[in-house]
Amino acid sequence: MDVLIQKYFWGIDCGSSEIKVVVCDASGNIIDKRKQPTLFPLLDHVVRALKTDDDKPSPFDSSGSLKEGHIITASGYGRHHIDFASHKLTEIKAHFMGVKKHLGLKKPYTIIDIGGQDSKVITIKENNIHHFEINRKCAAGTGAFIEALAHRLKLKLNNLTTIAEKHDKEMTLNSFCTVFAEQEVIKILMSGEKVENLIHALYKSVVKRVLEMTAITTDTIVFSGGVIAYHTGLVNLFKEQLKDKEFFTVPETQYCGAYGAALYGIEENPCSPNE
Amino acid sequence: MNLKDLMKDYFLDLDAAGKDPHQKIAWCTSAGPAEILRAFGFKVYFPENHGAMLGATRTCMDTIPTANAYGYSPDICSYLTCDIGAHLKGFTPLTRAYGIQAPPKPDVLVYNTNQCKEVMHWFEFYAREFKAPVFGIHSPNLLPEIADSHIDTVYRQFKALIAMLEGICNKKLDLDNLKKTVKLSWEASGLWSEVLSHLKHKPSPLNFFDTTVLMGPIVMLRGTEQAKEFYSFLNLAVQEMIASETSSIPNEKKRIYWDGMPVWGRLKFMAELFKKNHTCIVASTYCNSWIYKDHDAADPLLSMAKNYLDIFINRNDAFKEKYIFDTVKDFAADGVIFHDSKTCPHNTNSQFNMPNRLREKGLPSLVINGDLCDLRCFSDEQSTTAIEAFLETL
Ligand code: SF4
Numbered sequence: 285m286d287v288l289i290q291k292y293f294w295g296i297d298c299g300s301s302e303i304k305v306v307v308c309d310a311s312g313n314i315i316d317k318r319k320q321p322t323l324f325p326l327l328d329h330v331v332r333a334l335k336t337d338d339d340k341p342s343p344f345d346s347s348g349s350l351k352e353g354h355i356i357t358a359s360g361y362g363r364h365h366i367d368f369a370s371h372k373l374t375e376i377k378a379h380f381m382g383v384k385k386h387l388g389l390k391k392p393y394t395i396i397d398i399g400g401q402d403s404k405v406i407t408i409k410e411n412n413i414h415h416f417e418i419n420r421k422c423a424a425g426t427g428a429f430i431e432a433l434a435h436r437l438k439l440k441l442n443n444l445t446t447i448a449e450k451h452d453k454e455m456t457l458n459s460f461c462t463v464f465a466e467q468e469v470i471k472i473l474m475s476g477e478k479v480e481n482l483i484h485a486l487y488k489s490v491v492k493r494v495l496e497m498t499a500i501t502t503d504t505i506v507f508s509g510g511v512i513a514y515h516t517g518l519v520n521l522f523k524e525q526l527k528d529k530e531f532f533t534v535p536e537t538q539y540c541g542a543y544g545a546a547l548y549g550i551e552e553n554p555c556s557p558n559e
Numbered sequence: 560m561n562l563k564d565l566m567k568d569y570f571l572d573l574d575a576a577g578k579d580p581h582q583k584i585a586w587c588t589s590a591g592p593a594e595i596l597r598a599f600g601f602k603v604y605f606p607e608n609h610g611a612m613l614g615a616t617r618t619c620m621d622t623i624p625t626a627n628a629y630g631y632s633p634d635i636c637s638y639l640t641c642d643i644g645a646h647l648k649g650f651t652p653l654t655r656a657y658g659i660q661a662p663p664k665p666d667v668l669v670y671n672t673n674q675c676k677e678v679m680h681w682f683e684f685y686a687r688e689f690k691a692p693v694f695g696i697h698s699p700n701l702l703p704e705i706a707d708s709h710i711d712t713v714y715r716q717f718k719a720l721i722a723m724l725e726g727i728c729n730k731k732l733d734l735d736n737l738k739k740t741v742k743l744s745w746e747a748s749g750l751w752s753e754v755l756s757h758l759k760h761k762p763s764p765l766n767f768f769d770t771t772v773l774m775g776p777i778v779m780l781r782g783t784e785q786a787k788e789f790y791s792f793l794n795l796a797v798q799e800m801i802a803s804e805t806s807s808i809p810n811e812k813k814r815i816y817w818d819g820m821p822v823w824g825r826l827k828f829m830a831e832l833f834k835k836n837h838t839c840i841v842a843s844t845y846c847n848s849w850i851y852k853d854h855d856a857a858d859p860l861l862s863m864a865k866n867y868l869d870i871f872i873n874r875n876d877a878f879k880e881k882y883i884f885d886t887v888k889d890f891a892a893d894g895v896i897f898h899d900s901k902t903c904p905h906n907t908n909s910q911f912n913m914p915n916r917l918r919e920k921g922l923p924s925l926v927i928n929g930d931l932c933d934l935r936c937f938s939d940e941q942s943t944t945a946i947e948a949f950l951e952t953l
Binding site: 361364373374375376377402412413414415416418 | 918940941943944945947948949951952
């Protein structure tokens with residue numbers, strides 16, 4: 285008789301600013317999740333995100349070897365560097381798998397995933413990825429754009445939504461390039477404009493850049509990705525721009541990619557009936 | 560026959576010719592009338608190939624900024640900028656490859672705007688630098704179909720070119736020589752076309768990254784015996800590969816059509832990326848661009864005039880879209896990857912909504928951003944994610 289081994293499915297989303305980890309059981313129930321800043325050497329920090337000091341599960345034994353029954357799937361920009369992962373998939377598919385499990389939507393929908401370094405608009409039709417667009421080489425429309433300007437203005441990232449809510453005027457940032465946008469921001473501030481109006485304009489510019497990437501062809505929009513978690517103000521702006529659409533935000537957006545990666549591991553390792 | 564040796568002989572021969580006061584050198588664009596130049600006995604040098612070498616060796620990243628600083632914008636053809644920058648710096652990758660100090664000086668420069676207008680600015684720069692005569696064939700562009708009036712325009716310009724070359728060489732054009740070179744060109748391009756058609760086989764014996772290298776002789780040696788010999792040899796070799804079920808990509812799972820220029824400086828990286836993903840690029844706009852099926856020795860000038868207008872890059876979008884769609888079907892490709900090459904809009908076909916039109920016809924399509932030479936416009940990470948995500952969807 286086969287010995288029953290509890291299986292753990294680990295998903296890592298190794299992004300440009302954070303390494304997110306989710307661990308699931310074979311049914312896709314989340315057992316634990318954690319994150320770690322993306323620092324270098326990368327692998328040390330990935331391992332640190334997988335290990336915990338407390339009694340939470342870890343895929344490694346005390347000698348640092350991978351334990352039996354632990355399946356690791358890596359996604360995100362750093363996925364190719366995680367050599368101990370059994371499976372790798374792009375963050376596009378990982379987010380799709382996470383959204384699919386979280387929401388179980390049958391109708392066509394569009395995932396808007398604003399990431400630290402890039403943004404993606406993924407069209408789902410017939411329960412599959414039909415088409416996707418990634419923003420072009422520059423940072424416009426991504427978390428990096430927000431971060432660069434917040435840094436220049438010495439503002440805390442997670443305060444920006446509260447600041448933007450206090451705007452009393454509609455303004456537009458025209459610049460596509462982060463450097464030009466910085467110059468534009470400085471010029472606006474020099475002329476005495478309120479920082480609240482500026483941050484609101486900054487959010488609007490991110491929304492505009494994302495919507496420029498491709499035409500949204502579905503009636504339903506799903507938000508995913510780390511940036512939305514910190515900047516909830518963006519969601520309202522999308523809603524203003526995309527009237528008549530139905531909106532969902534996946535729970536804990538920043539973990540959606542890691543969760544999708546773990547689910548991919550389950551899909552690739554169907555359990556035998558006695559497990 | 561070894562490609563490396565063939566190319567080496569070609570460049571050493573050019574170098575020797577450049578040092579021989581009795582030997583005339585012509586610079587020509589890749590889709591220029593090389594056959595006419597060879598019929599006069601010119602040794603023909605192609606600056607675009609020099610650009611590709613600068614790109615492939617990534618030395619372009621030192622030479623492009625030199626041309627930018629000199630006044631050639633970073634937004635224009637990076638073959639042009641890297642080549643002009645190399646000239647300004649007194650650098651050539653030919654030194655490392657073959658011990659050659661500099662490309663041979665031109666006695667005449669001949670360009671054809673059937674591919675783009677950039678070549679005109681490029682060749683005019685060198686005409687000023689070397690105080691050499693320059694002749695431009697100004698082709699009617701982006702044609703829906705090739706009308707007799709278009710052919711006539713080019714034909715008359717060929718005649719004017721011939722008159723100019725007769726003055727430079729101080730001799731009349733030998734029509735038999737021209738017929739011979741046109742025939743050789745036609746034969747070599749027919750064989751090249753056959754080689755490319757072998758990529759229809761599943762699994763494919765070669766992929767795009769092989770054929771971008773193997774196309775050297777059809778660009779630089781067309782109209783010569785060597786090119787014909789090389790492609791007859793290659794054709795047999797590929798047939799043998801098929802007979803022995805040799806697969807270019809181990810465990811080929813997906814097949815792709817590539818539109819646009821290669822990213823020369825990341826050729827190896829891209830080749831490995833596709834290999835790792837068990838995907839073979841089986842057809843491309845680029846490698847198919849040097850097939851001159853209608854060259855006819857019986858009517859050399861007229862047939863050349865037609866063929867050089869008929870090249871893919873010089874046709875309108877409707878033609879290109881149909882061509883890509885049909886070729887995808889013919890080669891049983893699963894999708895199209897468009898390389899949106901920042902500095903070559905002419906050889907980029909994704910900018911006027913063609914990918915969406917193909918998607919509507921059921922053909923999965925992806926656009927990646929990059930450039931033929933300028934690696935400042937290319938991101939390894941972003942391209943990898945886009946390509947792998949695209950392959951995941953197929
Ligand atoms: S076709 Fe493109 S790459 Fe070739 S010379 Fe013209 S602009 Fe440059």
